[in-house]
Amino acid sequence: MTTENSTVLGIGIIGLGGAAVAMVPRMAFNPRFKIIAAADLDTEILGRFAQDFPDAATHTSAEEMCKDPRIDLVYIATPTILHSQHCELAMSYGKHVLIEKPMTINVEEGTALAESAERQGVLLGVNVKHSFEPRVLRIREMVRTGEFGELRMMHHWRYQDWLYRPRSHEELTPGPGGGILWRQGPHQFDIIRTIGGGMVRSVRGTSAAWDPARRVPGAHAAYLEFENGVFCTAVYSGYDHWDSREFMHGVGKEGIFPDPEKHAAARREQAEATDPDWEDAAARAERYGLGRSDPMEPPTGPSSAGWLLGGPLMVSFDDADVRLSPGGLTVYGNKERSEIPLVTVEDGRDGRLNTFYDAITTDRPLPANARWGNATIELLLAIEQSGEQRKEMFLQHQTPTVD
Numbered sequence: 001m002t003t004e005n006s007t008v009l010g011i012g013i014i015g016l017g018g019a020a021v022a023m024v025p026r027m028a029f030n031p032r033f034k035i036i037a038a039a040d041l042d043t044e045i046l047g048r049f050a051q052d053f054p055d056a057a058t059h060t061s062a063e064e065m066c067k068d069p070r071i072d073l074v075y076i077a078t079p080t081i082l083h084s085q086h087c088e089l090a091m092s093y094g095k096h097v098l099i100e101k102p103m104t105i106n107v108e109e110g111t112a113l114a115e116s117a118e119r120q121g122v123l124l125g126v127n128v129k130h131s132f133e134p135r136v137l138r139i140r141e142m143v144r145t146g147e148f149g150e151l152r153m154m155h156h157w158r159y160q161d162w163l164y165r166p167r168s169h170e171e172l173t174p175g176p177g178g179g180i181l182w183r184q185g186p187h188q189f190d191i192i193r194t195i196g197g198g199m200v201r202s203v204r205g206t207s208a209a210w211d212p213a214r215r216v217p218g219a220h221a222a223y224l225e226f227e228n229g230v231f232c233t234a235v236y237s238g239y240d241h242w243d244s245r246e247f248m249h250g251v252g253k254e255g256i257f258p259d260p261e262k263h264a265a266a267r268r269e270q271a272e273a274t275d276p277d278w279e280d281a282a283a284r285a286e287r288y289g290l291g292r293s294d295p296m297e298p299p300t301g302p303s304s305a306g307w308l309l310g311g312p313l314m315v316s317f318d319d320a321d322v323r324l325s326p327g328g329l330t331v332y333g334n335k336e337r338s339e340i341p342l343v344t345v346e347d348g349r350d351g352r353l354n355t356f357y358d359a360i361t362t363d364r365p366l367p368a369n370a371r372w373g374n375a376t377i378e379l380l381l382a383i384e385q386s387g388e389q390r391k392e393m394f395l396q397h398q399t400p401t402v403d
């Protein structure tokens with residue numbers, strides 16, 4: 001990671017939960033940023049954070065943290081229901097904001113946030129970090145340059161254990177914000193929208209809850225058409241039966257073929273828990289510095305790209321089919337099959353942070369900004385409505401990919 005200019009941006013964090021656990025090391029070890037402070041209601045978590053960052057301030061009040069003039073960028077990783085409130089708060093103190101996905105849960109709130117940011121002259125972007133993975137950006141480059149002809153269609157599948165891993169109350173509450181469509185859909189549909197150019201014309205989709213004990217949708221499928229005729233299917237299941245890493249030559253977080261011994265392990269752990277408070281405690285333990293969270297360590301070695309390589313993504317052009325591979329991308333052309341190596345230490349989290357840095361310190365436009373985040377919210381809502389009404393939905397708030 002290099003710094004073209006000497007500006008170091010101060011970061012303040014609101015919410016040190018599971019999302020922040022993944023982002024904090026990338027902020028801490030990127031020389032363009034310095035973590036100045038964090039706010040959380042949970043003092044035990046703040047204490048763990050203070051052990052790792054003794055020079056940083058800690059607050060139980062988000063507003064007190066936002067008053068700190070050393071902070072340029074506030075990262076918001078509180079429960080989705082609080083995003084709008086915390087975002088308005090940070091922007092009212094003149095801070096740029098990186099907000100977790102989904103930005104909010106309805107288009108009106110999303111529009112209001114985008115307008116507030118524009119009015120106050122601050123940047124507001126969404127942390128759709130997988131859209132900034134080198135493999136995704138390279139496929140987008142193929143679309144832009146036309147090196148394999150026109151983009152024609154895409155298909156993305158992911159099957160995993162999401163619904164049975166310990167989930168917070170918010171994640172298990174039916175309605176916008178809960179269930180797999182709202183928690184994993186933003187990643188899946190942002191990748192698809194990024195590659196396809198952003199302008200989705202219509203969607204026919206469904207999300208469904210099959211397990212009365214878990215109440216929220218655990219699977220969805222959608223057929224999307226872009227304005228330019230590109231078409232796409234997206235499938236997601238979190239029911240912890242099949243693991244789509246099996247279709248990825250065994251790539252995954254652990255870097256091995258899904259271990260048969262671990263088959264349905266999340267379901268088993270749920271089923272074996274006898275304490276009614278077990279799930280709340282286990283979900284909390286995934287927050288900063290607690291028992292189920294990853295330790296704060298510098299990024300070393302190649303990024304696992306674990307989420308992205310969790311299931312197949314096939315992208316078809318006039319002259320080639322392109323798919324994700326363990327080492328990068330495999331291109332199946334008219335005459336030959338070739339590999340594009342893309343194993344990097346930096347990953348989508350670094351990409352997301354660096355685009356923010358560039359947009360704040362130069363006049364480069366910010367990709368995945370508030371209007372973009374709102375377009376994804378519109379798409380998620382349209383999939384829900386399409387399923388309920390059993391009809392195709394047409395979209396009004398789409399915005400183009402910022403390259």
Ligand SMILES: NC(=O)c1ccc[n+]([C@@H]2O[C@H](COP(=O)([O-])OP(=O)(O)OC[C@H]3O[C@@H](n4cnc5c(N)ncnc54)[C@H](O)[C@@H]3O)[C@@H](O)[C@H]2O)c1
Pocket residue numbers: 014015016017018019020039040041042045060061062077078079080082100101102127128129168183283286287
């Ligand atoms: N980009 C990603 O890959 C990713 C991954 C996980 C979650 N998320 C998103 O991040 C958000 C948070 O999810 P999570 O799983 O980390 O949630 P979480 O419940 O694990 O953590 C939320 C944290 O916010 C704190 N908090 C709650 N109210 C607060 C307040 N008023 N002031 C300060 N702190 C407060 C809680 O104490 C907790 O530590 C959600 O919107 C989710 O969709 C994104």
